[in-house]
Amino acid sequence: MGNKGCQLLPIMVAVFLLSLSFMCGFSSAVADQETELMNELSEAILEEDVAIEESDHLQTYIVHVKRTHRRVFTKSDGLESWYESFLPVATASSNRKQRIVYSYRNVLNGFAAKLTAQEVKAMEEKDGFVSARPQRILPLHTTHSPSFLGLHQELGFWKGSNYGKGVIIGVLDTGLFPDHPSFSDEGLPPPPAKWKGKCDFNWTSCNNKIIGARNFDSGAEAVPPIDEEGHGTHTASTAAGNFVPNADALGNANGTAVGMAPFAHLAIYKVCSEFGCADTDILAALDTAIEDGVDVLSLSLGGGSAPFFADSIALGAFSAIQKGIFVSCSAGNSGPLNGSLSNEAPWILTVGASTIDRKIMATATLGNGEEFDGESLFQPSDFPSTLLPLVYAGANGNASSALCAPESLKDVDVAGKVVVCDRGGGIGRIAKGQEVKDAGGAAMILTNDELNGFSTLVDAHVLPATHVSYAAGLKIKSYIKSDSAPTATIVFKGTIIGVPTAPEVTSFSSRGPSLESPGILKPDIIGPGVSILAAWPFPLENDTTSKPTFNVISGTSMSCPHLSGIAALIKSAHPDWSPAAIKSAIITTADLHNLENKPIIDETFQPADLFATGAGHVNPSAANDPGLIYDLEPDDYIPYLCGLGYTDEEVGLIVNRTLKCSEESSIPEAQLNYPSFSIALGPSSGTYSRTVTNVGAANSSYSVQILAPSGVEVSVNPDKLEFTEVNQKITYMVSFSRTSAGGEGGKPFAQGFLKWVSDSHSVRSPISVMFE
Known part of the structure; x- marks a missing residue:
């Protein structure tokens, strides 16, 4: 893709604001849940930013600098002194520390500071300076969903994974209302010894469930991260809320409210308010979460497509996976248009939204x-x-x-x-x-x-x-x-369970293909994101009860924490698995059919394509036992990044070190060892390799099954994989060639699947082909 994403700020902001990822409105009493509302708020934010810039001439910039080899920083004050040396000499010493908003240690080499455009220009002359860009404001993108996903108390995978016990989920959102019963620590042990974070709620609110709580909203670290919007409370309880019996919302959706990983710990990082989420704050929270020792990061927020080196979430997420931390992000709520998704980086699990069988x-x-x-x-x-x-x-x-x-x-x-x-x-x-x-x-x-x-x-x-x-x-x-x-009236029929067409892809769920990296199929997966019941901080309109409040809201913001919690369950069951291994297990075991065993449909009531579903609908129990995985180490992404046409400096910003692509083995996107295929196919055939790791029985045999995309011939060599031990790796080759000018009906895209099948496992990879 080269440097196509290097745009002027107004253009990039416009793209981000067009790809809104928050389905909830901004009311302290009720979530309006409407993406369109954010357009007006975003315009107001932009107008306010312009006014501030014109009056104060200061704007918050993210500044990247080179790692210095002359010093080893053991304390934050030494690092801050190094960063302060980049500030204008004329800045009074008393003001220099005030200019620095954040000093980053993990997510990037650099800092966030309040600067004028002239000061940034002067900074470019300093030795060690790499780049600077203004911060962006990104928008924010259950009683029945566990059982709909096959998670049942005292049975199967849920019990086998110990309900996520011992795993720490870091949630970046609008904060938390800590006194809700969903955040009871009943049945939970103390946090693991590796935990280094702190909780800025009062001592009665912090417990073995809420083990961390920090406020990064505009640097307001001294203020407890109380949720004043509801969004953060809802997403956190969806990921890891404890069991709360007799829950309902306005008398509907009755049952036991519970998150996906009810015995996991929660670390809360407030990065958003009603006005959105500053990416300087997001980076600071990610920086801290990595240092604190989280295992899973959940981000129900994001902007539009951007080069990975200019995408703060992608940068922070890459640093996270380098430390073995799994990152789950919402795809966005800009569907059903193609090319509308956020959070495209292949080291992120990108989650679309589907319905459950409740109306x-x-x-x-x-x-x-x-x-x-x-x-x-x-x-x-x-x-x-x-x-x-x-x-x-x-x-x-x-x-x-x-x-x-x-x-x-x-x-x-x-x-x-x-x-x-x-x-x-x-x-x-x-x-x-x-x-x-x-x-x-x-x-x-x-x-x-x-x-x-x-x-x-x-x-x-x-x-x-x-x-x-x-x-x-x-x-x-x-x-x-x-x-x-x-004339008309409305007849209210209450809660209905067992809708046979569930799961369906909802209209707002953002779609692929990825604009920044079309050679990686996105979204990766869909999960419950429509009409989800979870914890809420304040009473709803028309609520006459005194019970703890729950609300039913919708968005990929809701589907993301479902997958974050499921990743925590898998992490608990398989603590040695890498983030890529967990992602592979989720992708290759996904469901393609609804409750009536027909293909998953979209808002048109027609079969949904791969740009809507990714690999399909998450199946937690199957993901716990995938048979084979497609694994990746962090450094495996470097040849892929070089293959995107990024400069050495741009790749270095992502991987957080200096390198030369001329010394790396550059690969095309489709060659990355990803558990899906996204192929651009011209007149010539294309051949790509994949390496699978056996995580099933030691002695196992897999045969290939292919559902070739229309107009494409697919061949695999070898067509049989024989394993004799656990963790054994085998590489196979896949060749794609055209048999017609286009897909079915002359469409520019076609889709299919490649499956490795044994006596006890089916390991399926989706195939998307674009005809050139």
């Missing part, structure tokens, strides 16, 4: 007898079943009214009526209902746009409401036009 159903019933099933968390028991007048808010031709934007219904007669509102337009779904309520409407039917198709979401609406599909919306609007006095 909280609310059915729109029309005066002509038609019924359309939708969803809503708020299920009022006293809403009348009698038909009410039905109106489409956009019938006046006003686009703002159609979206039920703030103040848009003032002059629309909605009093006492069921109001149809269109989804989108940068207005949160719950906010639309608030506008209907304020205007006197009795209820809301929220209809999808065409892009979101059949994907609906559960929300804690402020009035009786239901969210229905695009197809349903068209029929409802057609009825309104055809009837002189249209």
Whole structure:
């Protein structure tokens, strides 16, 4: 890819803001969960940043410097002195330390500092200076999901992995509400001896569950990392919340709330607020988490595609895997458009979002007898079943009214009526209902746009409401036009378990291909991310109980901690496995079919492609026993990075040391020992190798099975693998050649699978082919 990602800051910021990865709105009481809302917030942030820059002329920069060989830094003050030497000479000594925001020790050689553009220019002349760039603000990207994933108490993998006991999950998010029962330490031992972190909550809040808590939000380290948004509490409890019986949200989704690794420890790093997440803070938190001794890092945040050397999460994650730390990140909420995902680096597990087999159903019933099933968390028991007048808010031709934007219904007669509102337009779904309520409407039917198709979401609406599909919306609007006095009501049917089409890929889940490295298939995996119940810091609208609060929200922010917790379970069961080994086990054992044994579908109700599903839907129990793994050491990524066309300096920024690509064996992307294949195929054939490691029975035999992509011939040599011992490695070659001008129907992409099958294992690698 070369240096194509080196863009001017405004362009890069724009790309990042277009790839939003947080499905939750910013309200202290309710999560609006709407990605579009972040656009307005992001614009406000940019305007504020411009105003600050114009008035103060100072901006926070991330500065990379060379590692000095003349000194060995044993104390942070020595390192800080070295970094301070790069500051302008004219800066008063008393102000020099104030200029340094962070001194990084692990994630990169360098620091974050408040500088003017002129000062950065002058710094370029200093010996040891490498580069500097302004910080970026990145957006933030369960009672039933454990059983849906096959995790059952006192049985199988969950019990065998000891529920993640002894593993430390570091969560970078909006902080935590520590007094929630999900963070009880009942049944947990003290943290392992390797733990070096600290907990900045008061002594009654820190326990054997919450062993670490630090605040890096804009450098506010002295302030406890209390969650004021809800997002961090929700993601942390999804990853590792303890068992909480009799949990529900507004009386729905009843059951025992529990995270994926309920006996794992949690280390909380607050890096985000309602305004987003500064990448200087993210780097500082990653730097600290690596030093603290975490085993798994979970980041439900990210920006758009960027070169890995300019991507703070990629930089920090590479330093983490060098220390054996597994990194799980959300793919983003910019779907269903292709090329929309975040966190593309191959050393990161990139997670898309899928549904579970639970719906909280609310059915729109029309005066002509038609019924359309939708969803809503708020299920009022006293809403009348009698038909009410039905109106489409956009019938006046006003686009703002159609979206039920703030103040848009003032002059629309909605009093006492069921109001149809269109989804989108940068207005949160719950906010639309608030506008209907304020205007006197009795209820809301929220209809999808065409892009979101059949994907609906559960929300804690402020009035009786239901969210229905695009197809349903068209029929409802057609009825309104055809009837002189249209009527409707909403029938609330509560929690429904066993939806046969689950898991489905939801519309908002970001899609591949990776823009920065198309030779690596992304996302890697999908996991539960739609209508997930987990801990919440404050009461919801319409909540009349005094029980601990849970909320049901959606986003790849929710799917990411599911995979973080599952990685912790695997780490607990296999403490000697590398991050790449854990990732391989997750990818090669994924499910391709839904509960009715049909291919996983997307928001169009058609089979989802690999750019939506990655390898498929996570299967935790199968991932614990994969048979074979595709392993990688950190240095194995260097030939791959050199093959991307990065300069020596750019590769050095990623791997955190000086090197020369001319002295390394550069490889094409598809040659990386990754557990999937993403091939660009022209007239000539391409041949790539893979090395598998036997982690199953010592004596085992595997035969290859191939489902070739349409228009492609795939051959494997050897076609049989014979193992005689555990951890034995065997290399095989795969050749790809074209048999037609394109895939099925002349499409530019085609997909298939390669499987190694033994008597007890099936090790599947997805194949994506782009025709050149």
